[in-house]
Amino acid sequence: MIDTFKTLLGDAGVLTEPDDVAPYATDWKHTVRGAPACVLRPRNTADVAAVMRIAHERRIVIVPQGGNTGLAAGAVPDASGSQVVLSLSRMKAIQNVDPVGMTIEAEAGCILKTAQDAAADVGRLLPISLAAEGSAQIGGVVSTNAGGINVLRYGMARQLVLGLEVVQADGTVINGLRSLRKDNAGYDWKQLFIGSEGTLGIVTAAVLRLMPRPKLVVTSLLAVADPAAALRLLKLMQDELGETINAFELISGLSVKLVEEQFGQRAPLAGNGWFVLIEASANLGGLREAFENVLSRALEQAIATDGVIAESQTQAAQLWAIRERITEAELKAGRSVKHDVSVPIPALPAFLADAEASVSSGFPGARINAFGHAGDGNMHFNVLVSVDTDSAALNRSVYDLVAIHGGSISAEHGIGSYRVAELAHYRAGAELSIARLLKRSLDPKGILNSGKILGMEK
Numbered sequence: 460m461i462d463t464f465k466t467l468l469g470d471a472g473v474l475t476e477p478d479d480v481a482p483y484a485t486d487w488k489h490t491v492r493g494a495p496a497c498v499l500r501p502r503n504t505a506d507v508a509a510v511m512r513i514a515h516e517r518r519i520v521i522v523p524q525g526g527n528t529g530l531a532a533g534a535v536p537d538a539s540g541s542q543v544v545l546s547l548s549r550m551k552a553i554q555n556v557d558p559v560g561m562t563i564e565a566e567a568g569c570i571l572k573t574a575q576d577a578a579a580d581v582g583r584l585l586p587i588s589l590a591a592e593g594s595a596q597i598g599g600v601v602s603t604n605a606g607g608i609n610v611l612r613y614g615m616a617r618q619l620v621l622g623l624e625v626v627q628a629d630g631t632v633i634n635g636l637r638s639l640r641k642d643n644a645g646y647d648w649k650q651l652f653i654g655s656e657g658t659l660g661i662v663t664a665a666v667l668r669l670m671p672r673p674k675l676v677v678t679s680l681l682a683v684a685d686p687a688a689a690l691r692l693l694k695l696m697q698d699e700l701g702e703t704i705n706a707f708e709l710i711s712g713l714s715v716k717l718v719e720e721q722f723g724q725r726a727p728l729a730g731n732g733w734f735v736l737i738e739a740s741a742n743l744g745g746l747r748e749a750f751e752n753v754l755s756r757a758l759e760q761a762i763a764t765d766g767v768i769a770e771s772q773t774q775a776a777q778l779w780a781i782r783e784r785i786t787e788a789e790l791k792a793g794r795s796v797k798h799d800v801s802v803p804i805p806a807l808p809a810f811l812a813d814a815e816a817s818v819s820s821g822f823p824g825a826r827i828n829a830f831g832h833a834g835d836g837n838m839h840f841n842v843l844v845s846v847d848t849d850s851a852a853l854n855r856s857v858y859d860l861v862a863i864h865g866g867s868i869s870a871e872h873g874i875g876s877y878r879v880a881e882l883a884h885y886r887a888g889a890e891l892s893i894a895r896l897l898k899r900s901l902d903p904k905g906i907l908n909s910g911k912i913l914g915m916e917k
């Protein structure tokens with residue numbers, strides 16, 4: 460098998476040495492350690508198609524991998540030694556940036572930050588933004604239907620994908636790299652591949668929507684007593700500032716403390732409850748004055764207890780660094796069990812209170828690192844635990860409450876290999892049946908990232 464792939468991709472396109480393969484074998488959190496038979500590094504779509512034809516013929520399981528920043532361990536192989544990682548990293552060209560049509564076309568391996576910068580160079584905004592944007596790739600972002608900090612205004616990756624090129628399990632290339640805003644000619648098949656975590660096809664390139672680049676940006680950190688106050692603040696902000704709000708991030712006191720402990724970075728305001736980081740932007744004047752007025756009202760009405768507005772881009776970046784470093788601070792702090800959950804927005808305070816009570820009573824000593832995209836109803840209810848904590852029991856205690864509050868066990872990170880059992884438990888019935896039907900239709904031999912999302916097909 461290795462020789463066949465070397466003939467196809469050349470020596471540089473096939474990694475087999477343990478040191479070369481190691482970075483591709485474990486996930487960002489180092490929770491899962493796989494054993495790939497080799498790592499393939501195609502140069503173009505034709506290479507990917509040829510790899511898939513061989514894999515299909517010989518029933519070789521292919522695990523697509525982008526920047527390997529995923530938080531569901533979806534991009535790493537299992538420990539069998541037979542699965543092959545397909546890294547898209549060499550396919551990183553930006554094919555086109557169009558400031559009039561407001562689109563960007565890029566290969567799957569293009570780093571998200573590189574694509575953002577290319578859009579900025581022509582005065583446009585690629586609004587998908589997340590703390591891992593310096594490593595995450597367009598193919599990974601599309602395949603996880605990534606969210607991030609700007610979903611409130613611009614939607615998830617799905618809302619920004621106009622066209623896709625995909626290689627199917629048998630090597631067939633579907634070229635749908637169209638940049639059309641309106642296209643009702645038949646089924647919108649690309650939706651199947653967005654968020655399917657490499658289990659239905661390999662994304663090789665995408666056309667994404669761009670937005671006007673706002674000239675005025677206001678960034679503010681506020682202290683609030685609790686999540687209920689944060690939702691009152693959200694309503695006030697939306698009433699007064701409307702669609703100018705890009706981000707509304709809720710951050711617990713413990714999250715801020717973790718960043719201070721691990722990075723020595725302090726929040727520039729006092730607070731003994733929760734914090735909200737808000738970003739608003741616009742192109743027409745008056746935004747800052749309007750924001751200051753709303754902030755004054757929030758303080759007068761005791762919705763917020765304190766607040767600062769960044770005076771410069773540097774200060775804004777410092778406020779964002781507090782938020783964006785939470786995940787790394789959590790990793791440095793020791794073992795954690797992540798819950799990337801969403802509930803209907805009005806249910807957030809009750810869910811957080813119930814989940815905190817349940818974890819505190821069931822898992823003494825556990826520390827709750829809760830933060831996230833509250834404006835979307837998405838919280839990262841991550842729990843710092845000791846080495847002997849039963850993570851399955853912890854998951855159950857959180858996810859049962861997610862279900863009671865009408866939520867989802869994965870808001871944006873996906874199922875990967877972390878949440879396979881939980882998906883089967885919480886999404887039983889017809890929804891799983893249709894998922895299996897799609898999987899069998901598009902990947903009848905079960906060679907695309909098998910074991911992920913739906914588990915091993917029987």
Ligand code: FAD
Pocket residue numbers: 487522523524525526527528529530532533534535547567588589590591594595596597598599600601602603604605606607608656657658660661662663786787871872875908911
């Ligand atoms: P990978 O990790 O390489 O892969 C992710 C999944 O997609 C795997 O199942 C893989 O098999 C599949 N895949 C990758 N490339 C392809 C392809 N070309 N074709 C088919 N399948 C493919 N996520 C959010 O949604 N919002 C956040 O705010 C956020 N913040 C993060 C912050 C940090 C610090 C970190 C480490 C991660 C964060 N993530 C977040 C998770 C992660 O960055 C995103 O899921 C990102 O989209 C993954 O991109 P990637 O290129 O690293 O994909």
Ligand code: MLT
Pocket residue numbers: 530590607783785786797799831839841
């Ligand atoms: C984030 O929003 O920073 C990541 O999605 C969250 C995480 O670490 O759980």
Ligand code: ZN
Pocket residue numbers: 606607831832839871
């Ligand atoms: Zn997130």
